[in-house]
Amino acid sequence: MSTPQDQTILVLLDRGPDGQLAASAAGLLAAAVALGTPVALIVGEDADALAERAAALGAARVLTAPGDQDALTVPAVDALQAAAGHVTPAAVIAAHSVEGREVAARFALRTGAALALDAVAVERDEEGIVARHAAYGGDYLVTSAATFGAPVITLREGSVDAPPPGDGAGGDIAPEVLDVTPSEAPAARVESVEPAREASDRPDLRSAAKVVSGGRGLGSAEQFALVEELADALGAAVGASRAAVDAGFVPASHQVGQTGVSVSPQLYVALGISGAIQHLAGMQTASTIVVINTDDKAPLFEIADFGVVGDVFTVVPQLIEALRSEGSS
Amino acid sequence: MRILVLAKPVPDTYGQRTLSLETGLADRDADVAVLDEISERALEVALAHAGDHDGTEVVVLAMAPQSLQASLRKALAMGAHDAVQVVDDALVGADAVLTAEVLAAAAQRTGFDLIVAGNASTDGSGGVVPAMIAERLGIACATSLSSASIADGEVRGERASDGATLTVCAALPAVISITEALPDPRMPNFKGIMAAKKKEIETLRLGDLGVEALPDDVARSIMVEASERPPREAGTIITDTGDAGTQLARFLVANRLA
Ligand SMILES: Cc1cc2nc3c(=O)[nH]c(=O)nc-3n(C[C@H](O)[C@H](O)[C@H](O)COP(=O)(O)OP(=O)(O)OC[C@H]3O[C@@H](n4cnc5c(N)ncnc54)[C@H](O)[C@@H]3O)c2cc1C
Ligand SMILES: Cc1cc2nc3c(=O)[nH]c(=O)nc-3n(C[C@H](O)[C@H](O)[C@H](O)COP(=O)(O)OP(=O)(O)OC[C@H]3O[C@@H](n4cnc5c(N)ncnc54)[C@H](O)[C@@H]3O)c2cc1C
Numbered sequence: 001m002s003t004p005q006d007q008t009i010l011v012l013l014d015r016g017p018d019g020q021l022a023a024s025a026a027g028l029l030a031a032a033v034a035l036g037t038p039v040a041l042i043v044g045e046d047a048d049a050l051a052e053r054a055a056a057l058g059a060a061r062v063l064t065a066p067g068d069q070d071a072l073t074v075p076a077v078d079a080l081q082a083a084a085g086h087v088t089p090a091a092v093i094a095a096h097s098v099e100g101r102e103v104a105a106r107f108a109l110r111t112g113a114a115l116a117l118d119a120v121a122v123e124r125d126e127e128g129i130v131a132r133h134a135a136y137g138g139d140y141l142v143t144s145a146a147t148f149g150a151p152v153i154t155l156r157e158g159s160v161d162a163p164p165p166g167d168g169a170g171g172d173i174a175p176e177v178l179d180v181t182p183s184e185a186p187a188a189r190v191e192s193v194e195p196a197r198e199a200s201d202r203p204d205l206r207s208a209a210k211v212v213s214g215g216r217g218l219g220s221a222e223q224f225a226l227v228e229e230l231a232d233a234l235g236a237a238v239g240a241s242r243a244a245v246d247a248g249f250v251p252a253s254h255q256v257g258q259t260g261v262s263v264s265p266q267l268y269v270a271l272g273i274s275g276a277i278q279h280l281a282g283m284q285t286a287s288t289i290v291v292i293n294t295d296d297k298a299p300l301f302e303i304a305d306f307g308v309v310g311d312v313f314t315v316v317p318q319l320i321e322a323l324r325s326e327g328s329s
Numbered sequence: 330m331r332i333l334v335l336a337k338p339v340p341d342t343y344g345q346r347t348l349s350l351e352t353g354l355a356d357r358d359a360d361v362a363v364l365d366e367i368s369e370r371a372l373e374v375a376l377a378h379a380g381d382h383d384g385t386e387v388v389v390l391a392m393a394p395q396s397l398q399a400s401l402r403k404a405l406a407m408g409a410h411d412a413v414q415v416v417d418d419a420l421v422g423a424d425a426v427l428t429a430e431v432l433a434a435a436a437q438r439t440g441f442d443l444i445v446a447g448n449a450s451t452d453g454s455g456g457v458v459p460a461m462i463a464e465r466l467g468i469a470c471a472t473s474l475s476s477a478s479i480a481d482g483e484v485r486g487e488r489a490s491d492g493a494t495l496t497v498c499a500a501l502p503a504v505i506s507i508t509e510a511l512p513d514p515r516m517p518n519f520k521g522i523m524a525a526k527k528k529e530i531e532t533l534r535l536g537d538l539g540v541e542a543l544p545d546d547v548a549r550s551i552m553v554e555a556s557e558r559p560p561r562e563a564g565t566i567i568t569d570t571g572d573a574g575t576q577l578a579r580f581l582v583a584n585r586l587a
Contacts, residue, residue, distance in 0.1 A: 017493035072471065072488075072497055073460065097491045098456075098473050105457035106464040109426050114548035117425060117455040130553065136452075140348045143554035151550070154457075185464070188471040188499035191485075195493045210586070234587065242509075252475070252489065252510060258342060258451055259367070259509055267586045278342050278451075284561070288586060290577065296568070303561045306580045310569025318574025323587055326578060 004124060007036035007090035012080055013054060014100050015042070017195040021050055021057075023204055024095040024155075026162030029058035031122050031155055032093055033163075035129060041083045042175075043067045043076045051175035058163065063087070065178045074187035075180075076103040081110060082180040089150055091129050093122070096154035104154050114146030120159040120264075129153075137258060137281025156262065158207030196253060205237040205254060210267040213239030213256055213283070216247060217272020217293065217312060224249040226316050227271055233320045239263065239283075241273045257282035271312045275300025292316065330382070332375040332479075333441040334409065335432060335459070336368040336389040338400035339452040346452070353552025354422045355452060364400040367447030369407070369514035371507055375445050376408045376515065378479050386410050388439060392420060392431050398530060405525035406517030412528065413439055417535040419542040424550040425453065427542060429461030434538035437466060443484060444504040448473045459506040469499035475510035 009032040014022035021042070032038035040059035042050050047064035054062050063083050067075030080103055084092060094104035096118045108115040116131035123130055131153050133142045145151070205211065212234060214227035224244065231238045239256040240249065256263055258278035268286035273279060275291075275298055283289070284303055291304040292312050301307045308315055340346045340360035347356040372389065379385035389404040391397075392415040401412040415435050423431070436444055449456035456473075463470030474486035475494070488495040489508055499505070517525070535542060543549065565580075567573055581587040 014491065016491070022491065072495075077464070096456075098489070099491055101455075101457050102460040102472065105425065105429075105455075105461050109429060109461045109464050112547040114550040115424065115426050115455075115457070116550055117453070117457065127553075135348055135555075136346045139346065139558055141556050141558060142348065142353050142552055144353075144550050145553045147549045147551060149548040151548075185467055186469040186500065186503075188469050188497045188503070191496040191498055193493050193495050234581075252508070258454075259449070267581075281342070285558070288584060289561075289564075290581075292573075292577075296566075301566055302563075304566065305561075305564035306577060307564060307566040308569055308573040308577055309566065310573050315569055315574045315577070318572075319577050320574075322575045322578030323581070326582055326587060 004036055008087045009036045009038050010083055010087055010089035010092045011038050011040050011059070012076070012092070012094040012100060012103060013040050013042050014095050014097055015044060017193055019046065021053055022095065022097070023207065024097065024100070024157045025054065026057050027158065027160040027207070028093055028095060028155055029054070030163050031160040033058045035122060035124060036090055039063060039087050039089070041065070041080060043079045044069060048175045048177070051173050055173040059173070062173055062175045063178050064175045065180045067180070070190050071187035072190055073099070073102050073106065074183065074185050077106045077110065078183045079178060079180050080107045082178045084111070086178060091150050092152045094154050096156050101154045104152050108152040113149055113152045116144045116151050116153040118156050119153050120156050122153055122155070134262070134285065137262070138285040158204070159264070196251070202231060203235070203237045205239055205261055205263065208237035208263070209265050210234050210236035211239045211256070211263050211265045211283070211286070212236045212269040212271065213241065213273060214244055214249065214271045215241035215273030216243035218244060218249060221249045226312065230269065230271070230316055230320055233323050234267070236267070236269070241279050270300055271316065273300060274298045275302070330384065330442045331386045331388060331440060332378065333436055333439060333444045334368070334372045334375050334387060334389045334404070335444065335446040336372060336391050336400065336404050337365045337447070337450050338362045338391060338393045338397040339365040339450055342451050348555055350555050350557065352422065353555035362397045362400060364403050365447060365450055367450065367509060370509060370511050371445045371447050372404055372407055372409060373512055373514040374477055374507055388413060388441070390432065390435055390439065391415070392423070392428055392435070401530055402525050403517060405528050406521040407515055408521055412530045413533060414530055415533045415538070419535055423542070425455045425457055426461060427549065429458045430465060430540050431535070431538060432458065433462045433465035434540050435533055436462065438533070438538065442501050443479060446504065446506040448506045448508045459504050463504040469503040470505070471497045471499045471503065472506040473508055474505055475508045477505060477507055477511070
């Protein structure tokens with residue numbers, strides 16, 4: 001009989017607009033290591049060049065497939081189908097990113113596999129592999145399982161920590177090039193790619209240990225700089241409410257909440273955000289919540305660990321100043 | 330041209346949303362249901378196109394219990410020409426794959442040139458149903474569009490992808506999904522509300538669609554456990570009298586969060 005650790009976990013790794021492995025790769029492989037033997041799949045041009053990196057992050061084998069870069073999603077679905085046929089996995093894991101989740105879902109539908117979406121953890125119990133989900137903005141913790149067969153699981157980005165560097169087997173690994181039979185399914189064509197304006201060296205919102213978010217209370221895009229200043233003083237990522245995004249203070253990719261990013265950091269600082277239920281849905285599982293708002297009736301105070309009824313434009317500069325002198329003392 | 334809009338009724342996020350701890354399923358009886366805001370935006374995309382292009386027919390499609398028909402009435406009141414609802418007791422607790430299979434079959438039966446959906450619902454928020462419908466129907470798919478222009482034979486838009494914006498183009502028939510960057514939906518007017526009351530909503534059952542809820546060879550995703558997160562404990566709230574920033578800094582340092 002094979003032990004669980006012998007079982008293959010097929011992991012689809014996303015690539016960023018620069019062609020490198022996406023930041024989600026480390027967490028995906030770490031989740032797979034806990035379930036069995038991770039086999040990575042990398043799709044697209046020059047995928048072989050990324051094999052070593054995948055191995056360093058924990059992949060025991062690396063499968064690659066070229067694939068028409070200009071066709072949306074379909075080539076990756078075809079590659080995933082070929083890879084699964086090749087290694088007969090006990091589970092398939094992909095990122096719950098825009099690209100990753102669609103590939104995973106189409107593969108699940110195509111092959112009749114069960115689909116577990118937006119998992120925050122994967123585990124084994126007596127019955128097999130199960131996925132944990134934070135439903136309704138973390139109000140509930142739900143466990144799902146497949147009725148039978150290998151589940152296809154999309155993992156929320158930033159939910160599984162990467163192993164400390166140097167843990168992976170790493171080193172030399174010969175990528176295995178897959179033989180993919182194209183499905184000929186019609187695909188949308190990609191006409192151009194515009195990489196997002198790189199937000200300097202700030203941590204990534206989804207996986208950051210600290211997040212500083214600003215709302216409508218910041219008043220303007222210029223004044224929103226205060227949020228960035230505090231974020232930099234704390235080494236935090238920058239988030240925002242939908243009202244701040246709608247007002248054009250920051251790009252939509254910073255939106256935290258129901259229809260934005262869900263974060264679960266050690267520290268969440270909310271500046272000039274009232275605390276609408278749709279905002280709470282994306283941040284209420286943070287370990288420590290700090291709120292600064294002029295309105296003492298703002299609902300966000302109800303879940304704050306430390307709240308300041310006050311003006312962000314006086315409190316925050318003083319806070320930054322105090323943090324600086326703390327750092328230098 | 331016929332545009333099919335996927336309109337999902339969801340528990341109102343402004344109210345309390347409950348999951349049954351017994352079944353792990355949304356408690357549709359306990360919550361107030363509304364037409365999902367993102368579905369309304371999808372409908373707005375279709376109605377705006379229809380307003381500028383004579384001969385465009387807008388049909389809304391939902392898979393939802395009979396009791397949630399009010400959401401489809403609202404879509405009709407906003408200006409949709411027709412509505413189709415798939416209702417079947419076997420669909421209680423349907424997972425995302427089954428939902429896509431059902432909607433794909435209903436779409437095929439109704440007929441369409443373009444399907445418009447939201448990028449992710451506000452309850453399940455899986456964000457995968459539109460792509461799976463395209464997979465099942467064997468048609469092109471362009472999802473997460475933050476802009477969309479519909480033309481003869483094709484649809485084009487900006488896809489808000491991971492770390493990049495892609496300009497994509499799909500030949501019709503196709504499925505698109507849109508993000509909340511698209512315009513706010515219109516409000517139903519009095520005339521629309523009156524007209525919607527008189528309209529017949531077509532009801533389909535699984536048998537009409539040839540879809541089985543639990544075939545032997547297809548695995549489903551089921552909830553095996555659900556628990557409620559314990560409420561947060563109340564914290565310290567201070568009113569700024571000149572030194573709140575300093576006090577907050579001390580709090581962060583003391584908790585090793587600075
Ligand atoms: C379907 C749906 C999905 C949604 N999804 C999201 C989502 O993902 N994320 C999200 O955030 N919202 C979402 N919303 C919107 C949400 O309902 C709120 O409208 C939004 O969160 C409000 O943002 P805000 O708190 O910045 O603005 P407001 O509610 O206007 O609050 C601004 C706050 O700033 C305070 N303030 C003003 N000036 C100052 C000052 N100088 N110093 C300190 N405080 C000040 C005010 O007292 C006020 O409390 C969604 C809504 C719907 C219907
Ligand atoms: C808390 C929770 C967790 C869940 N987890 C899982 C899971 O892990 N795996 C799984 O397979 N299922 C899961 N489900 C079930 C899944 O959400 C439902 O099957 C749902 O009907 C479809 O998925 P969605 O709402 O996530 O759709 P999304 O893909 O987010 O919806 C996108 C768009 O598709 C259209 N659409 C979707 N459903 C309908 C509908 N019924 N009628 C009309 N249009 C529609 C709408 O335009 C919508 O905006 C979960 C449900 C809940 C409430």
